[in-house]
Amino acid sequence: MEKQDQLLMKKQNRLLVLELIRAMSPISRIQLSKVTKMSPTSITRIVQELQEEGFVRESLIESTSIGRKPTLLELCPDVLYTVGVELDRRIVRVGLVDFLGELVDFKLFQRKSQESYKETLNNIQEKTVQIINENHIEMKKVIGLGVGLPGSIDYEKGIVKISEQLQWENIPLADDLKELTTHNIIIDNELKMKIIAENTIGQSIDSDNCILLGIGSGIGAAILLHGEVHRGTSNNAGEIGHTVIDPNGVICHCGKVGCLSTYISESAIIADANKVKPINSIEEVYDAYRSKETWACNIMDRVTTYIALAVSNMACLYEPEYIILSGHLIDELPGIGKFIEEKCDRYIWQSIRQNLKIVYSKLGSEGVVRGAAIQAQKVLLDL
Template sequence: MEKHDQLLMKRQNKNLVLDILKTKSPISRIDIAKMTGMSPTSITRIVNELQLQGYVRETEAVASGVGRKATLLEVCGDVLYTVGIEIDKSLLKVGIVNYVGEIVSLHKNKRNESESYMETLLKIKAIIRKIMDENDIAATKIIGLAVGLPGYIDYKNGIVKVSDQLKWKDASLAEDLKKLTSFNVIVDNELKMKIVAESFTGKAKDSQNSILIGIGSGLGSSIMLNGEIYRGETNNAGEIGHTVIDPTGNVCNCGKIGCLATYISEGAILADSRKVKDISSIEEVFQSYRDREPWALNIMDRASTYIALAISNLLCLYNPEVIILSGNTIEKLPEIKQAIEQKCQLYIWEPLKQAVRIVYSELSDYGVVLGAAIQAQHLMLELE
């Protein structure tokens, strides 16, 4: 037991030193010792191990100041890589991310809504191989890949239980993709992947408690509490799209009546728009809103009202430091931000207004890919 405890402490110390190097480099050995409280001898031993494993190298820079100059250390970004993947109804994104969280390469491909499950997986395999070849990355340096997609995901077993947008059900995605690529695979809801990216480098970077709301082809949220993703019992925490707001309202594709998504999602907005005008795309609705056509103003005014109500309800339930709005609707119709903020002033409970920041994601193109790759690194990297 004593030997086990010593090994555990050594591993924890090694991880601590590496975390400091990742966030503070270039940094000297003596500064690491001061930050950790460990002896300079222990730090030298740990750094030597990390150098032998390829995680750390000495830079040409030296620390300035009085006395002997200290050589600085930095993390080697190319020591390992993870692959992040986003699968959406009409778009497929695949990116390779290095050890320090930089996207080395990002490929975007159109996805036909009619293409089969296996066609999508084969396309992913081909894109990964192409990126590896283009960037001369050996398979031995990739420790795994992670997929973010919309739907109800059994993340422990890598199974897509239901994805209405992709029309997948009980798909063993992690197992099937591992068979095709030979890499270990994790699968999760795309908003849970994206909030990892927001916490790593985005709008929630300095927050322990945050909520990300995605508004687009669907509607959902992900919740970060005390620095960890809050999943609930079945990984469905944050599925606000299926909260019932009007029991006499619209029929949802989940079978219930009056779900929030039936008033905010792009499909719901399009369906209501087509009752008034021959509309072929959500972009036409947004343009009609900009042109101040009365029907479009009314539909989007109702949508902004329900978005503000969703924000208010989430604030009352979880009291986060920051709420991040993201998704296609926010990105393609930035004019709606002002309407949402005005409605938030009306509906948010006064004691909560001053404590929260309502902001907008700036990780539009790569948030899910980056978050997935970071999550893969967190879960798959084991330091000996």
Template sequence: MNKHDQEYIKHKNKSMVLDVIRNRRPISRADIAKITGMSPTSVSRIVADLCQAGIVKETEQFSSGVGRKATLLDIDASSVLTVGIELDKTEIKIGVVDFDGRIAAEHTVSGANHDKAPQAVADTIAAKLLELVRDNGINRDKIIGVGIGIPGIIDVDSGTVVFSSQLGWKNVAFLKLVEERVGIPTTIDNDLNVKALGESIYGHVNESRKTVLIGIGSGVGSTLVIDGEIYRGETNIAGEIGHFNFDPNGMLCECGKRGCLQTYIAEYALIQEANNFKKVSRLSEIFHEWRAGEPWAISIIDRACTYIAVTVSNVVCMYNPDTIVLSGNFIEQHPHILEAVRAKLDDFIWEPFRGTFKLVLSKFAGKSVMIGAASLALNLRLDYELQTS
């Protein structure tokens, strides 16, 4: 076995032990060895490395049962912190997040980011992050990484926003702009990717092996997470279901094609349709009319639920996931819509797929991108620590 293979196995074993402690804590070294199939000596060596890195700690609890009692291990959730940032057209959400996905401090900055130069947005992020850390008495030395979720096509390796229609950016090296200003290792990714990652680690589906997250808001997209890893496709744009073609003679989409899915269920499409009946500017106004029993509002919401059910059916046929998470403003601000979608699924789900998956809502709602971006930063830094320790 060559040195590269040995280092790979060493890294995977450390990751495995950390995942077991993370998911089954508090736990003894002996139980970790049983679960992983590794030798007690190997487990003890890895645990020593993780303790030295400040990630794992021994507790004052001891194992019960027959035989010699063993000290149990736990995660030191406050030992390391990461920052999660959601950047969209009108808001910047910044949160300092611990190892358990809990938000220690957060701040929202409102403003039209699509009207600003990327440098100005990076300046705002750096200034507000510094302010958040200072005002909440957070030890900056504990912050090991910054993650940013951005709508659009992202080149993760170079940290470049290849294209974001919401921000009006094209080929912007945004990672470098932020990292230079905050002085902390930074990573960026598509907002739905990080949202799905956060849900798979901390959400309702943390034991799912194959999760699809569908986001419905200003646009429509999806992300597939397999065994904790985001499936990105060849150019990191897998999951752009908003541009599934539902009708080649349909409405014109912002992408220049006709009949894309998002022209039927994205917020702008629903608002545009509602304005044929009454002047509205927000999705909440349509739901207000829906609750008031307005037939046109009922029709718009019902048709949107139908298209969401069709989308779920298509995703199930394509990926055969064990869990589908519905997210985005349309669902998260009006969670009762989930039942309306479920009621329509029987009309579209192919018989072999019935009962093979769970359909759930996002656990974190409006904070899921922030938590997911922090998770992305944490995973990358842990990978580095596990490789070098």
């Protein structure tokens, strides 16, 4: 075997053992040997290396097996950290995440309406340093930052191609942030980061085929197929907000007519509400809906219909095991789920509906931050 191949295989075996300890912790060397089909000698050697490097430790939990009890192994949570960042139009969230994917600390700050790109970057840098120092983490243990933001993102080059919400176009965000923070940076669309969190610590841990729908200021989706984020040709797969559902509808900010987004985005809901009475914010519509005002119920009835149609279309295209509903609308109006599901029962083809689980994200405002940090760990950890 070529030396290059040997090195690659060694790396893959180490990663496999590490991921198994993560998934099945606490686990014995014997179990690892059985699951990986590697010899006990190889497992002992790999585990010893990982222990010496600080990734793995012996657990204090005792094995329940009969006879001589094997020592169980677990990951060391504090061997390394990543920082997750969620960038939105008005809010920036920063979270410190440990090797187990647990959130150690979380901060958020407002983005001023006229805040420049440079100011936002400086604020991220400041909050990152602050969160690391306040938790007394050695800087060298932080292996990088993951940033999730709305828009079309060149994931490989680290470029924001266009973000309508942030008003950024063709910006080398990863390079600029690396220069400022000196950390390695990965960036991606926020929902593509969030689905990593759902698949690691959230609602779809037991499935490799799931879709996350985000419903708020806009509507979008992230698709996980066979455990990998489905990106399409240029990382725009999942932009269902711009699927045309009525060629005679109203014009969308993308320039086309009748996009799904023009029916269920917050600005569309507010525009509809203003036909009845002066309304300034989505919260006013939600309050009126909670008070069962007829006009608000009618608007939300239409919104749930379009959400159910979006769920139906995604389900028919990909037949996922889970469709996870998330976003401001779902967080604010949890009771609306049952209306969406009733309509899904009506619209989705029975052969697909019977195997589809519609669930709701429980990660709230931490979802993108944790997903971005976990993804940063996956990409940047060099074993």
